[in-house]
Amino acid sequence: MAEQAETLRRTPLNRDRILRAAVTLADGAGIESLSMRNLAQELGVVPMALYKHVANKDELLDGMIDVVVGEIEPLTPGVGWQPAIRRRVLSARQVLRRHPWASLAIESRSTATPAVLGYLDSMIGALRAGGLSADLTHHVMHAMGSRILGFSQELFDASRQAGRTGPTVPTPPAPLPPEVAARFPHVAEIATAAAHDTGTVVGAGCDDQFEFEFALDLLLDGIERLRAQGWTSTH
Amino acid sequence: MAEQAETLRRTPLNRDRILRAAVTLADGAGIESLSMRNLAQELGVVPMALYKHVANKDELLDGMIDVVVGEIEPLTPGVGWQPAIRRRVLSARQVLRRHPWASLAIESRSTATPAVLGYLDSMIGALRAGGLSADLTHHVMHAMGSRILGFSQELFDASRQAGRTGPTVPTPPAPLPPEVAARFPHVAEIATAAAHDTGTVVGAGCDDQFEFEFALDLLLDGIERLRAQGWTSTH
DNA sequence: ACCTGAACACCGTTCAAGT
DNA sequence: ACCTGAACACCGTTCAAGT
Numbered sequence: 001m002a003e004q005a006e007t008l009r010r011t012p013l014n015r016d017r018i019l020r021a022a023v024t025l026a027d028g029a030g031i032e033s034l035s036m037r038n039l040a041q042e043l044g045v046v047p048m049a050l051y052k053h054v055a056n057k058d059e060l061l062d063g064m065i066d067v068v069v070g071e072i073e074p075l076t077p078g079v080g081w082q083p084a085i086r087r088r089v090l091s092a093r094q095v096l097r098r099h100p101w102a103s104l105a106i107e108s109r110s111t112a113t114p115a116v117l118g119y120l121d122s123m124i125g126a127l128r129a130g131g132l133s134a135d136l137t138h139h140v141m142h143a144m145g146s147r148i149l150g151f152s153q154e155l156f157d158a159s160r161q162a163g164r165t166g167p168t169v170p171t172p173p174a175p176l177p178p179e180v181a182a183r184f185p186h187v188a189e190i191a192t193a194a195a196h197d198t199g200t201v202v203g204a205g206c207d208d209q210f211e212f213e214f215a216l217d218l219l220l221d222g223i224e225r226l227r228a229q230g231w232t233s234t235h
Numbered sequence: 236m237a238e239q240a241e242t243l244r245r246t247p248l249n250r251d252r253i254l255r256a257a258v259t260l261a262d263g264a265g266i267e268s269l270s271m272r273n274l275a276q277e278l279g280v281v282p283m284a285l286y287k288h289v290a291n292k293d294e295l296l297d298g299m300i301d302v303v304v305g306e307i308e309p310l311t312p313g314v315g316w317q318p319a320i321r322r323r324v325l326s327a328r329q330v331l332r333r334h335p336w337a338s339l340a341i342e343s344r345s346t347a348t349p350a351v352l353g354y355l356d357s358m359i360g361a362l363r364a365g366g367l368s369a370d371l372t373h374h375v376m377h378a379m380g381s382r383i384l385g386f387s388q389e390l391f392d393a394s395r396q397a398g399r400t401g402p403t404v405p406t407p408p409a410p411l412p413p414e415v416a417a418r419f420p421h422v423a424e425i426a427t428a429a430a431h432d433t434g435t436v437v438g439a440g441c442d443d444q445f446e447f448e449f450a451l452d453l454l455l456d457g458i459e460r461l462r463a464q465g466w467t468s469t470h
Numbered sequence: 471a472c473c474t475g476a477a478c479a480c481c482g483t484t485c486a487a488g489t
Numbered sequence: 490a491c492c493t494g495a496a497c498a499c500c501g502t503t504c505a506a507g508t
Contacts, residue, residue, distance in 0.1 A: 143450035153388035215378035
């Protein structure tokens with residue numbers, strides 16, 4: 001990283017270079033290490049130089065989110081709405097797993113950037129083209145929520161832990177301590193009964209591919225059923 | 236608030252009083268106003284005095300989350316698993332709407348506190364008592380995700396905005412600007428086609444009761460269908 | 471006109487001095 | 490032993506001084 005800053009020191013600073021460096025820094029050292037001062041140091045530049053290209057830290061985060069959203073694969077043409085949405089959401093999930101800080105950053109923002117709006121626009125277009133009414137599509141977009149961008153809000157998500165370096169260092173499974181298991185027997189039963197490869201219900205590695213696809217298909221199948229029934233909201 | 240600090244100044248400091256004051260401060264002034272220094276001032280106490288009762292700010296936040304979770308109504312006995320879960324999740328939603336900072340705080344934590352574990356334990360118990368296998372229950376808990384605690388992760392949630400004072404000051408509807416509508420026609424169609432009482436798909440007030448219940452019932456109905464089919468995971 | 475060091479108004483937390 | 494002021498190591502951002 002030091003030699004990276006070295007080689008880049010004399011190439012002129014611009015918004016794109018700042019955003020890419022910020023994403024790399026957040027990926028590697030965690031979002032809590034991303035300060036204007038740290039980022040400037042990484043770029044071999046005085047902190048105030050950043051403010052020529054981004055108005056403030058919020059705008060920096062918006063730009064970082066747009067970089068991430070730009071990595072999501074475009075929609076596959078020529079397939080039904082359900083596989084089209086399914087593939088793209090799973091692509092978004094792969095991207096979000098490469099940038100573990102991004103989901104929390106997106107949630108904290110609450111204002112849509114142009115890149116995010118463009119992403120949503122194409123998703124809505126795919127649903128409409130698949131025969132869903134505007135009314136149903138509206139509710140479906142709500143019901144899918146953050147899953148549209150490839151992340152479900154699990155109650156306890158190991159990738160959210162501070163200082164995590166992402167999928168290159170998989171979090172070790174956290175076994176349920178005996179005193180916890182005794183106090184919360186139902187949690188314990190569930191944790192052991194269906195424990196898959198690397199985790200437990202309260203431990204790490206549980207937001208894995210299977211759980212995500214289970215929830216995704218539960219939603220997509222329910223939506224397809226509503227579409228086939230010609231469902232409309234009554235209010 | 237000043238006179239509140241006045242009357243409480245001489246009553247001895249304890250963990251409970253700190254947590255309640257912290258929740259009130261976060262409710263009223265927003266989570267970004269909750270600093271150890273501000274909280275101490277609100278309690279008429281020197282900042283360092285807090286550290287006698289909470290180890291650090293993270294533990295303070297854990298305690299605040301437990302206060303909030305403690306406000307959720309217990310399970311209704313004597314009804315089927317579906318209405319039981321439904322009622323409690325909707326109760327949790329009411330609670331979370333009183334404390335808009337809580338959902339983001341819960342998401343950022345990632346380690347379960349005893350109160351949260353107790354809540355999850357009783358929910359799992361209700362599902363198991365309703366005839367769901369341990370295997371299905373495990374996946375269901377994942378699929379429900381944060382919705383179990385009464386909040387869905389909407390892509391854009393107005394209540395997440397900094398400085399919001401909660402449901403007492405409802406956020407005004409944000410109409411879609413014409414240039415945005417022109418650039419993202421599908422978003423515009425959805426926003427206008429199914430716009431309900433106070434909002435648009437990218438504006439405020441969209442995470443309303445209807446959308447939440449729509450998604451909740453989509454999941455609960457899908458789950459009931461799996462249960463009736465005797466669904467088991469194949470992996 | 472551009473760049474940048476110092477400064478401002480904050481943080482959470484440590485630590486040593488005072489009682 | 491307890492309490493607490495000052496201090497430390499940070500923040501994001503403003504602003505004025507230097508080129």
